[in-house]
Amino acid sequence: MKKMLLVVRREYLDRVKKKSFLIGTILGPVLMGLLIFAPALLFRLSPETQTSVTVIDLTGKVFEQMKASLSDTLGDGTPKFRFSKYETDEAGLDEAKRMLNFEVENDAIEGYLVIPADIIDSGKASFFGKRIGDIKTLERLESALSNVVIGMRLSSRGLDYSEVKGLVKTVDLETMQVTGKGEEKRGGFDFVFMSSFLFIMLLYMTILMWGVAVERSIIEEKNNRVIEVLLSSLKPEDLLFGKIFGIGAVGLTQYAIWGLFGTIMTAYGLTMGGPVAEFAGNLSFATLGFFILYYLLGFLFYATMFAGIGSVCNTDQEAQQMQTPVVLCLVFTILLPMMVIQRPDSTFATVISLIPFFTPIVMFMRINVLMPPLWQIALSIVLMVLAIRIAGTLAAKIFRTGILMYGKKPDAREILKWLKRA
């Protein structure tokens, strides 16, 4: 026990002292967060510039109304759209388009809108521009144009547009999550999903990263031949579990650092508004507790399997082949949340979340989305602990024999023999 702790300390310090640990710890969640939140953030932060649009209005009636309804302004108060009207008739259209195409080419204008004379009936208009991927601007133009056309159609039948608009006003559904304590929590589906997903990606990343670190560390020790020196001083089990716990503790340290940032974020983030506040508002100590618990369980389970693989391999390349099934299990797990989040209390989700291979991520997801019955959480923990014990016993047996085998990689039959013997 004491000797195992010495191994734990060595493995732990060896990694925590490295610069790469600090960098990984800070960059990990930042990168994950960016991956998940970036599209939304980018959308909000996309630079706003004035958009010059030339309008060819063959009806002669639409332009003024449309211009009036598009009174959007930029951050500094200047109008978002700068419209100019190009006077022409049906016959001069081709000529006008040639001319305006040239202007678009030279970025003199963003694009031009052709409103055909029959727009009221056909409901069709065309936009010509270079950057037709700017959906936000195009949608704005489209809806403004639609409103004008609808208004005209209505008035032609003697109806008042603003009156009708009031009558057909749609209903806004505000989503409120009812939590276990009978409280209501504001937060949309998107949000629950995204914040859970950040946690799940971190779980996945850390379990995989530190699990593989155990495997590599064993292979490294085999290759630099330290193992025999160590075995003359301690039991193979001390070495194996010292490694696993030492490297697991490195992951925990990472979580502690993240927890610290999380707390700071909660404190300040709430006042910041935007997605950060939403995220911070969703954090709770219970969530963090389960996060750490399922990391520990998941890491111990997977690291033990990776350790077994490391014991029978001589090179990282060999190990990469052998670890594929285990890694696939983990990868499969992060595909599940999509299914689980829609029906977190379904039989499928319940069963999946109780299988040790998937428990860490799926059960954590369920807890985040819809708190499962307490007995299911307890059962998942008991099953995980059992699975870890079984994996640990098997890994120790493989480790005992495998670590002194240099050169030849044992086949499955030989490994089975080791398992039976010890």
Add this chain to the structure above:
Amino acid sequence: MLSIENVTKRYEGHTAVDDLSLTIEPGVVYGLLGPNGAGKTTTIRMTMGIIEPDEGKIEIFGEPFSESMKERIGYLPEERGMYRKMKVLDHIIFLAEIKGVPARTAAERAKRWLERVDLAGWEDKPVEALSKGMQQKIQFISTVIHEPQMVILDEPFTGLDPINTQLLKDVIIEMKDEGRTVILSTHLMDQVEKLCERICLINRGRKVLEGGLADIKMRFSKNVVAMRYSGSASELESHPDVEKIGEFGQGLSVTLAEGADPSRMLRYALDHGRVDRFEVGEMSLHDIFIAQVRAKGGELDEENAARGKA
């Protein structure tokens, strides 16, 4: 100190150690000698409890192997590696701590040892900055830093230059003087001749010969003595220990009778004349090894025999 009784270890396709028995008394330097692949390392690994024998039993300090014994044994494996990124002093302390030595004691001893092996000032350098020979000295320090009662050194001299080889030999003799038991395993039989009091020659997992080095040497000394002698050769020839005498320009070549004692013959010669030279033809351990394997009709890998000589 260590007793190995009828121990056998089989691996897929071959028997690494075959019904081997030997006893090592405390306080001796014991040579476990044989060519590469003879089963030396396997025997040691079984002694250290790293692998289990298939048959037979091993006792250390009069008891069957137990985990706590590891703290009383120092083991320098043939496959010895180091954590390359660790600092020299941290490395020594870590290996000492897992042998049960408190960190502070380990640090003090480490400093003394580093000075002794001429590595003072290297404490805070990473292991990878050291040359191979230097690393080997650190490995040796780690083997003995917990002041073990029994030290097992597996091929300790490979890769050491003559100066460090001598340093290591000095330390081995020192440890013997302190009453520790040293087990030397090596295929360089002739190199350890002068260090070991007792030896065991093994080949293909079997014991070829065991005993006190002096006895073995005597038993296998060639029964020819080269002499320069002023007395009468024909008189000497009539001595019961002498079988025949050949005369050469430089001196005499005396062939001794079977079971003869050269010193008795020498005493007689001294009484009857002046002896300027008296040299009993000695066989090297390596020659004895080969002769013994051949005599017992055992197989001898020519390749191994050649390597043994190298």
